[in-house]
Amino acid sequence: MVAQGAVVVAGIVTASAVAALIGPPLFHDHLLRAGMSASASELAHVEQAYNEASFVSLAVALVIAVLCALGVTWYVAGRLTRPLAVLTAAAHEMGEGNYAARATVSDAGPELASLAEAFNAMAGRLGDAEQTRRRLVGDVAHEMRTPVATLAAYLDGLDDRVVAWDEPTSSLFRSNVERLARLCDDMSAVSRAEEGRLELRRSNVEVRELLETAKREVRSGFSTKGVRLELGQCADARVVADPERVGQVLANLLANALRHTPAGGEVILSATQSGGEVRLVVQDSGEGLEPDQLTHVFERFYRGDAARTRDARGSGVGLTIAKAIAQAHGGRLTVTSPGRGHGATFTLSLPVGS
Structure with a gap:
């Protein structure tokens, strides 16, 4: 309203100045050119009529301009305040923890509509992050509960002398402690990877060497389960990468493939x-x-099938770490699948070396 008022005042002041300073001399000069005597009484009346008409015109224009300014201000302010109120309410709901809150803006113009779309996209990402956090807390607790409960039960048995400290008991303690330590190491690795703190020792390495090394390291596990592991087409190329980290990614992808591929x-x-x-x-x-699983497969602790029993040797963060390693190399890790029962394809893309 202040801006509209300033425009109206500036326009009226300008028009008044023109009408008062420039208009009368011009009008008087034209009357003289028209043949009216400078001493004629009609001349004074005509000029007075001109001044009064200019005053009335400016007054009417001022009233109309003020009314138009009020109307435009009311309309524009309404179009701005209503969607902003919706956005504010949605932001307050998100602040209260309701990440399902969305802002619906339909008649606010393209700028506020874009703002609402960006807000809704942010809310969706925050909601996904919150779900991931909750699942992370729950899954970490689940991963820790079993070994901790096992150790606690055996400690009670040792205290009550119903369990003897022998080689099987020692092995059980060792394996559960190692499982807890592995979980801690994996969580630390995920944190470093997602924060971009992975140490990479890059070099020009042959692709065939990477594939053959990965195949050699997992061959025994495939043979034991009865799953064929074949080395297919191999480009004669080199990549700029850390061989150890890339080997870690391939080992994880192959272990994941073995876990979800039946014998034969x-x-x-x-x-x-x-x-x-x-x-x-x-x-x-x-x-x-x-x-729907393809968009979540790289999330920490994501289970494609909640009823599936997880491999006790894994902590569920391998694919998350693998994707972070790929991104640290300036590459990417993607997955495709025709659907349930038709296999999956993981692709690690890396920059070509010299």
């Missing part, structure tokens, strides 16, 4: 070059993934 299935390890990147592919013929 097949896993193919291959590499292709496309433009300035090399794609290392792990393709299995196992359980596959539903479309």
Whole structure:
């Protein structure tokens, strides 16, 4: 309203100045040119009529301008305040922990509509982050509960002398302590990876060497389960990468493929070059993934099937770490799957070396 008032005042002041300073002399000069005598009484009346008409016109214009300014201000302010009130209410709801709050803005113009869309996208990401946090807390507690409960039960048994400290008991304690230590190490690794604090020793390394090393390290596990591991097409290329970290990613992808591929299935390890990147592919013929699972598979502790018993040797963060390692190399890790029962394909893309 202040801005509109300033515009109205500036316009009226300008028009009044023009009418008072420039208008009368011009009007008087034109009357003289029209043949009216400078001493004629009609001249004074005509000029007075001109001044009064100018005053009335400016007064009417001022009233109309003020009314228009009020109307425009009311309309524009309403279009601004209503969506802003909706956004404010949604922000307050989010502040109270309701991450499902959304702002619906339909008639506020493209700028506020874009703001509302950005707000809703932020709310969605915060909601996903909160769900991940809750699942993380619950899953960490779940992962720790079993070994802690086992150790506590055996400690009670040792105190009551119903359990003897022998080799099986010692082995059980050792394995559960190692499981807890592995969980702590994995959580620390996830934190470092997501914060970009991974130490990389990059070098130009042959792709075939990476694939063959990864295959050699997991071959015994595949043989034991009865799953074929084949080395498919392998591009004659080099990548700029940390061989140890890339080996960690491939080992994780192969272990994941083995876990979800039944006996008699097949896993193919291959590499292709496309433009300035090399794609290392792990393709299995196992359980596959539903479309809604593809967007969550790299999240910490994500379970595609909540009823599935997790491998006791894993902590559920391997794919999260693998994706962070890929991103630290300036590459990416993606997954595709035709659907349940049709296998999955993980692709690690890395920059081509010289």
